[in-house]
Amino acid sequence: MLKGKVHQYGANVDTDAIIPARYLNISEAELLTKHCMEDIDLDFVKRVKPGDIIVADTNFGCGSSREHAPLAIKTSGISCVIAKSFARIFFRNAINIGLPLLESEAAVDGISNGNMVEVDLEKGIIKNLTTGKQFTAKPYPEFMSQLVKTGGLIEYTRQRVASNKSNRFYERRS
Amino acid sequence: MNLAEKILAAHCEKKAVTPGEFINVQTDLILSNDITAPIAIKEFRKIGVKKVFDPKKIVMVADHFVPNKDITSAEQVKLMRDFAYEQGIMYYDVGQMGIEHCLLPEKGLVLPGDVIIGADSHTCTYGAVGAFATGMGSTDIAAAMATGDIWMKVPPIIKFIYHGKLGKWVGGKDLILYTIGQIGVDGALYAAMEFTGEAIDNLPMDGRFTMANMAIEAGGKAGIFHVDQNTLDYVKLRAKRPYKVYEPDANAEYAQVIEYDISKMEPQVSLPHLPSNAKPVSKLGKIEIDQSVIGSCTNGRISDLRIAAEILKGKKVHPKVRCIVIPGTQQIYLDAMHEGLIEIFINAGAVVSTPTCGPCLGGYMGILAGGEKAISTTNRNFVGRMGSTKSEVYLANPAVAAASAITGRISSPEEIK
């Protein structure tokens, strides 16, 4: 069960807002996190507490493919992101590295900045503790929930390679 | 099946695939760069294999911050370089490098019918040659470097048909800015965009690269073009391995078909801070600029430089404007030199840089101060993209960027006599 205070943002929060490109000459999560959300919310890093939740409108994480973005969010202590929709690459990256994402229009409309929210990831249930309202998120497709359960893409691939005893899965195509 | 589905089906050993289906696709090329490779390499080391699955199908390009702008970026490239030599994969460093999405097509590394994945969102550029190419994250690339395949969800395909003939100063950039303006920055979210129609048939390869490049700016997973004589002429000089041309079925299904008549289209400019804020250049009013950037993986190719030079020839860049020209690759740089374009730029008062992403992502080589405005042929105008969060970026084609550099305000090329 995840529980935390809500940091709310609008639509189209892009990866340059989540982690500006000027810091991409580093790749260590702890260093990156210091600049998380800096260009749209200078105090985010000071305010955020472990377990807190980001709630945003549509197309969260649009823009570049930088995995630095979900990594910075995860390392900042954010336990999950709830949005009306996510940009495709951000979605992959987050699932791959184990930052839970939940899609729910009703939840985003029914939650305000600063509310306390509780999330049951397994059931996809989002509860606004401040207002008492409850919402359900879209469930992950089966393959993705398997990926999440295994512990992300790297662990999934590690097990796959180990059971195959090699990384030759196909005859070469050309 | 449509073109994208045909390619994907052939790469997962299936007779057919349908949108929404999860598949495991084999890849023909796996790309990463000096920003995304370091994380990919760290993750690759955790998988438990010593060697990449096939060094001939993996490429790394140092392009975002090179020649290195500072110590930390030098450390990142060193990490990538060491790995590249250790694994014997294809690697392009200073002297051979170019902006990845200009470089790989030029080198014949991306070919029709390929499935290409890259840890860079603009990997979708290669759809211009009739490949299925899509951007992912570093972890995806790490896993794919180990096994050669990657999970994917088959996207729905939106078909765009462009009717009419393009005007003199209107090109691929204007078509794609207009399209994003119409459908929005999430108008093609999770979908692939297929570009067709009379205007596309007449669009040279460079313009197609520009359009496919910006599919991601509409949220698209890929942008794809049919292979025609243009494509074949382009790839046959470059390809060093066999490739396969797939044809969509006559009765192929699409999630949506969108048609535009572009015969009266003006050059488009996207206002800050979203690529979807596109407007015809004549509708902008007076917007003074401090910088004009002509380059990037969107518009840093030779025909882009030719257009800019045609306008700048014999003219002077406005004294209050910094005009920065960045050829996309060493070859483009060389061609521009042979054709006398570099001289035109320098005589006009522009600077010409060696290939780099540089200012496109606010890296270096043209960072904006607070309150400054730039016209740029790049692909993103998000808050802070080219420097200060109080600066502004306007996206346009190279003709508009060159004309604006001369007048000092955003201008139509028609204004330059």
Ligand code: SF4
């Ligand atoms: S030129 Fe800009 S958009 Fe293209 S790869 Fe470089 S940073 Fe990315």
